[in-house]
Amino acid sequence: MSKLSDSRMRVFGDIKNGLELPKINFNKQQQESNNGKEVNLNLKHSNTTNTNVIAGARIFKSSKNHSSIMTTPKKSVFIGKNSDNSSHSQTKRNGLNFELSLTPKGKENKINCDNDKEDLSHKSKSLSQQKNNGANIAFNLNLAVNMDDTTKNNSHNIPTNSAKKITTNSNANTMLSDSGILDTTPNKIDQPSSIKVAVRMRPLANNEKTGSQKNGKITDVLIKDSKVMIPSKKDLFEFDYCFDSSNRELFHYASQEVVYRKMGHPLLDYAFQGYNVCLFAYGQSGSGKTYTMLGTEENPGVTPRFLNDLFKQISTTKKEIEYIINVSFLEIYNEKIYDLLSDEFEMIGKNLRVREHPQTGPYVEDLTVFTVENYENAMELLKNGLDRRSTATTSLNEKSSRSHSIFSIILVQNRHFDRHDDDDDDGGNNPRTTETSCISKINLVDLAGSERVGNLNSDHFREGTMINRSLLTLGKVISQLADNSSSRLNSTHHSHIPYRESVLTYLLQDSLGGNSRTSMIATISPAKIHLEETISTLRYASTAQKIVNIVHVNEDPKMKIINSLLKQISFLRKEVDRTRDSPLNNNYVDNNQNELNNCEYGDNEVRNDECYCDHGTEKISDLKKRFEAMLKNGGKILKEIKSKKHFKNDPDLNLDRLKFEHKLDHLRSLIKSVKKEDHLKGLKTITEYESSDREINITKKTTITTSVFEFDTTKHSEKEKKFEQRDFKKIETKFDNHVEEKTDELNEDDKKLQQGDNDTFHSCDQSSNDGMLQLATEDSTASQNFKPDDNDSINKDENSNVSEVKDDQVTDNDLKDEIDDEKADKSKTTINSTGDLKDTKNKDSGSDADEDWSSGKRGKKNKKDKKQKSGKKQKSGKKAR
Numbered sequence: 001m002s003k004l005s006d007s008r009m010r011v012f013g014d015i016k017n018g019l020e021l022p023k024i025n026f027n028k029q030q031q032e033s034n035n036g037k038e039v040n041l042n043l044k045h046s047n048t049t050n051t052n053v054i055a056g057a058r059i060f061k062s063s064k065n066h067s068s069i070m071t072t073p074k075k076s077v078f079i080g081k082n083s084d085n086s087s088h089s090q091t092k093r094n095g096l097n098f099e100l101s102l103t104p105k106g107k108e109n110k111i112n113c114d115n116d117k118e119d120l121s122h123k124s125k126s127l128s129q130q131k132n133n134g135a136n137i138a139f140n141l142n143l144a145v146n147m148d149d150t151t152k153n154n155s156h157n158i159p160t161n162s163a164k165k166i167t168t169n170s171n172a173n174t175m176l177s178d179s180g181i182l183d184t185t186p187n188k189i190d191q192p193s194s195i196k197v198a199v200r201m202r203p204l205a206n207n208e209k210t211g212s213q214k215n216g217k218i219t220d221v222l223i224k225d226s227k228v229m230i231p232s233k234k235d236l237f238e239f240d241y242c243f244d245s246s247n248r249e250l251f252h253y254a255s256q257e258v259v260y261r262k263m264g265h266p267l268l269d270y271a272f273q274g275y276n277v278c279l280f281a282y283g284q285s286g287s288g289k290t291y292t293m294l295g296t297e298e299n300p301g302v303t304p305r306f307l308n309d310l311f312k313q314i315s316t317t318k319k320e321i322e323y324i325i326n327v328s329f330l331e332i333y334n335e336k337i338y339d340l341l342s343d344e345f346e347m348i349g350k351n352l353r354v355r356e357h358p359q360t361g362p363y364v365e366d367l368t369v370f371t372v373e374n375y376e377n378a379m380e381l382l383k384n385g386l387d388r389r390s391t392a393t394t395s396l397n398e399k400s401s402r403s404h405s406i407f408s409i410i411l412v413q414n415r416h417f418d419r420h421d422d423d424d425d426d427g428g429n430n431p432r433t434t435e436t437s438c439i440s441k442i443n444l445v446d447l448a449g450s451e452r453v454g455n456l457n458s459d460h461f462r463e464g465t466m467i468n469r470s471l472l473t474l475g476k477v478i479s480q481l482a483d484n485s486s487s488r489l490n491s492t493h494h495s496h497i498p499y500r501e502s503v504l505t506y507l508l509q510d511s512l513g514g515n516s517r518t519s520m521i522a523t524i525s526p527a528k529i530h531l532e533e534t535i536s537t538l539r540y541a542s543t544a545q546k547i548v549n550i551v552h553v554n555e556d557p558k559m560k561i562i563n564s565l566l567k568q569i570s571f572l573r574k575e576v577d578r579t580r581d582s583p584l585n586n587n588y589v590d591n592n593q594n595e596l597n598n599c600e601y602g603d604n605e606v607r608n609d610e611c612y613c614d615h616g617t618e619k620i621s622d623l624k625k626r627f628e629a630m631l632k633n634g635g636k637i638l639k640e641i642k643s644k645k646h647f648k649n650d651p652d653l654n655l656d657r658l659k660f661e662h663k664l665d666h667l668r669s670l671i672k673s674v675k676k677e678d679h680l681k682g683l684k685t686i687t688e689y690e691s692s693d694r695e696i697n698i699t700k701k702t703t704i705t706t707s708v709f710e711f712d713t714t715k716h717s718e719k720e721k722k723f724e725q726r727d728f729k730k731i732e733t734k735f736d737n738h739v740e741e742k743t744d745e746l747n748e749d750d751k752k753l754q755q756g757d758n759d760t761f762h763s764c765d766q767s768s769n770d771g772m773l774q775l776a777t778e779d780s781t782a783s784q785n786f787k788p789d790d791n792d793s794i795n796k797d798e799n800s801n802v803s804e805v806k807d808d809q810v811t812d813n814d815l816k817d818e819i820d821d822e823k824a825d826k827s828k829t830t831i832n833s834t835g836d837l838k839d840t841k842n843k844d845s846g847s848d849a850d851e852d853w854s855s856g857k858r859g860k861k862n863k864k865d866k867k868q869k870s871g872k873k874q875k876s877g878k879k880a881r
């Protein structure tokens with residue numbers, strides 16, 4: 001047994017200053033010779049033969065006869081575990097015997113000191129004894145499965161429930177629980193992990209091959225093994241890996257697969273072990289970051305391969321582990337965070353906020369998270385997000401990413417296993433099921449390209465300076481962290497890290513200098529013309545290499561609760577998907593309600609779900625009102641135009657028509673936005689529309705869409721969304737029909753006014769009555785499935801249009817009266833009108849444009865042609881404005 005300078009065993013400290021371990025009794029000479037020596041702190045459990053290095057440490061002279069061991073800055077030290085399953089409960093009852101020893105770094109032999117025969121080793125008293133003595137211990141002593149390579153051999157056959165660990169606690173007063181059972185709170189075994197850095201060189205681009213070069217040299221970068229050389233500058237950089245992808249013919253050509261195997265796959269392994277991981281690509285614009293991270297259809301990059309292996313691995317692992325995979329995708333553009341996966345009305349284009357959780361660090365508030373079940377799901381989300389990412393053509397890259405993107409995967413692993421506990425009355429014969437949970441966050445980051453501002457045109461100047469600003473902060477953070485990492489052991493003072501100076505670094509705080517196994521791929525061009533940027537990237541990368549993160553497996557009892565909630569989310573998402581196909585099924589809400597109630601935390605979840613749905617209902621009813629208002633306004637305008645047509649020489653007629661077309665433009669673009677689910681744009685258009693139309697005050701009420709909207713919207717927002725989209729289509733159809741018909745009629749009127757043909761004008765008037773009638777009828781119905789840009793769909797959907805019209809009803813009496821009046825008008829004038837029209841058609845045959853006008857009188861077979869022409873007209877109308 002070691003002689004401790006203190007009768008209690010003490011391990012305490014904090015992350016900045018390292019941990020103070022039991023003092024060591026050196027004689028004076030030993031004290032001098034060992035002062036400042038770097039050592040390994042080893043652990044050996046008395047039941048095992050293996051000794052594991054658990055931390056790097058340094059010896060310091062602390063008092064006359066004592067030296068102290070200071071570990072590298074860590075919160076905790078791994079103490080030990082039993083080598084076989086049978087003895088861990090024994091340990092629990094009788095206390096844990098372990099032995100700490102110090103050895104010079106890189107050597108096996110122990111340092112001599114006077115502590116006892118075992119030199120610097122220390123055997124603990126049993127924990128139960130300590131507890132009985134009422135001694136303070138400055139840590140929670142637990143057993144742990146250490147997933148790190150150094151202890152893997154020792155730990156892999158230990159069931160997870162025997163995994164406990166030692167964690168220091170800076171308040172140095174944590175007691176064992178009254179029951180004497182070891183505390184299993186935060187399971188954090190900190191380990192140093194330096195950032196792994198690789199460089200990848202892309203092939204020459206076409207314009208680089210032909211560009212004029214000094215000395216006739218096009219390239220000036222060489223890669224050999226793990227080194228990059230710049231011959232003209234006699235510079236040499238060394239990294240963990242250097243990938244030469246400049247020429248496929250090369251023997252050592254690094255394909256996408258090679259890059260993934262070396263840089264991506266190891267991170268996947270770490271993620272399965274429970275660590276947070278991060279891979280980011282850094283480099284000049286056009287140097288191959290996106291190609292490396294995402295690749296192409298034929299040559300997928302790291303992210304698709306990572307996802308593929310993730311799901312493959314899950315499918316081959318044992319059934320007792322349950323996996324939940326959540327993904328999110330965001331971009332940081334001009335220092336603002338945008339959700340790339342959200343299809344929520346008000347979330348698109350919304351700048352999200354970063355918040356900080358005291359335990360888990362920075363996170364993005366309101367970011368959409370999807371639970372995915374397979375590779376295809378995940379890839380679909382990735383592609384959807386990429387479509388929304390901000391890109392632009394720059395001098396260096398045809399499709400340059402103008403934002404930093406972070407694709408995050410949360411891997412949750414729930415392990416269920418049977419625990420045999422000797423403490424049980426039955427002697428441990430009856431297994432009890434236990435669950436542990438592990439959550440790993442995987443960040444795959446494609447940074448925007450670093451670029452000299454001189455290379456940017458005025459369009460991209462602002463975004464270029466923003467990109468450079470955040471990359472500059474990233475550089476500062478990296479270099480500060482590198483400084484701190486190298487001075488960690490010698491100094492207690494650490495410089496401030498300016499994480500908050502940019503959104504990027506704030507969000508990546510954990511990946512840089514925090515709890516994450518992080519790798520970086522620096523991409524470079526071989527071209528001599530980019531040499532300056534290449535050297536700057538290489539410097540950046542070699543500084544990043546010096547950063548040492550402190551990592552631990554994310555296993556925590558609180559995770560159980562989080563897991564349970566994640567399960568709920570996953571369940572709810574599945575339900576949403578399932579019910580999407582049958583939105584009219586009224587029973588589903590009740591059934592699901594029951595299922596939800598049966599879930600753990602079900603009550604809260606249901607309540608939350610309801611809140612969410614209420615919110616959704618509000619949005620929908622608001623939208624509904626806006627659409628209705630627009631429809632009414634549209635009707636009013638048409639009416640006004642119609643009434644003015646009686647005055648042949650009304651100078652306002654054309655103006656009104658233009659106004660009307662202008663408004664319909666707004667509506668059309670609104671409907672397009674809605675169709676594309678670009679709700680934000682839709683909302684903007686509505687606002688524009690409404691403000692341009694404020695003077696028109698409509699009192700009559702149309703209820704065209706009410707019947708469609710009046711289903712029970714209080715329970716399920718997805719169901720509502722489905723309806724919302726369907727109804728938008730109907731409104732869209734209706735308006736397009738109006739535009740089509742009214743444009744034709746107005747053109748016809750126009751022409752006839754010009755011709756001064758009174759008879760024809762009369763028939764036009766009737767025809768515009770028809771048009772109004774149709775508007776009123778359609779206002780009270782909802783025609784279906786028309787897509788303004790999709791000419792083919794016009795014909796396809798005409799039939800459904802008809803049946804839809806029959807089904808709907810007008811509820812507003814005033815409007816009904818008006819429609820009835822107009823119907824009467826119509827029935828009176830139909831024959832005349834048709835006759836006139838026929839005449840007109842005959843007169844004008846031979847002219848394309850005229851045929852278009854005449855066929856505007858419900859000539860269904862020519863509808864497609866008409867549509868195309870009215871589209872053209874609209875464009876010219878815009879030009880005129």
Ligand SMILES: Nc1ncnc2c1ncn2[C@@H]1O[C@H](COP(=O)(O)OP(=O)(O)OP(=O)(O)O)[C@@H](O)[C@H]1O
Pocket residue numbers: 201202203245283284285286287288289290291292396397399400401402447448449450523
């Ligand atoms: N290793 C490679 N092999 C083949 N082509 C590559 C490679 N790396 C990049 N390219 C090609 O170079 C061009 C630019 O690459 P990429 O878009 O990935 O650059 P980037 O660094 O992401 O640029 P930016 O920062 O402007 O978004 C693309 O056409 C890409 O296909």
